Amino acid sequence: MGAAAKYGCRAHVPELPDRLPAPVVDLGPAAGDRSDSCGWYAARLRTADGGPLPDRAAGVPLGGAAREEGCLLAVGPEATRRIHPTLGKEQRAHLDLDAILRISPWWVRTRSYFGDDAAAFAARAPGQRIPEPVTPGTAGRLGDVLHGSASCQGRPATLTMVVPYRYRSVLGARLDELFKAYATDAAARRGCTGLVLPPPE
Known part of the structure; x- marks a missing residue:
């Protein structure tokens, strides 16, 4: 307000809410009614069988003008023990159950970047030491990262x-x-158009 008065500007400062949302501190059930950044995934689970999909999630409250949104999904220990025996024999030989549970659990992380943050995103391709900028308006795969875009x-x-x-x-x-479920939801919720998805692998 002081800066606005100094330069003769009119300013309106919105009122602060009575309570701020509690911070996300742990993974919880992925299914159910979610209004956070993992809501797209809960909706997906309502129309698809679980299979090898994550059963745990940690999202953040959605902010209409936030320049970044993220969701972390994970396969909990019990679900991992259920899924592992259903894999093919050769696949199980390369995916030791004990190592998965102790060292390399299964997870998925989504992040949406908007505006200037979208133009500054970079990812590392296999064998690269330096991240490669991702050009807005493109889609593809760089190492562990799938990326799409919209306007x-x-x-x-x-x-x-x-x-x-x-x-x-x-x-x-x-x-x-x-990826399609996540990207379609993020684009529709933000009123984005021209969604570009990476081609199927």
Whole structure:
């Protein structure tokens, strides 16, 4: 207010809410009614069988003008023990259950970047030491990162999903379905157009 008065500007400062949302501190059930940044995934679970999909989630409250949104999904220990025996014999040989549970759990992370943050996103391709800028308006795969794009009120949006290699092999074709569900929801919720998705692997 002081700066506005100094330069003769009119300013309106919105009232602060009575309570701020509690911070997300742990993974909880992925299913159910969610109004946070993992809501797209809960909706997906209502129309698809669980199979090898994550059963745990940690989202953040959605802010209409936030320049970044993220969601973390994970396969909990019990679900991992259920899924592992259903994999093919050769796949199980490369995915030791004990190692998965102790060292390399299965997870998926989405991040949406809007405006200037979308134009500044970079990802590292296999064998690269330096991240490579991702051009707005494009889609593809760089190492563990899938990325798509859209235009939101004339500003760029970069939509990303990170999935470690070992879990990508478990998801198979479901990975493309997951990315499409996430990107379509993020674009529709923000009123974005021109959604570009990476081609199926």
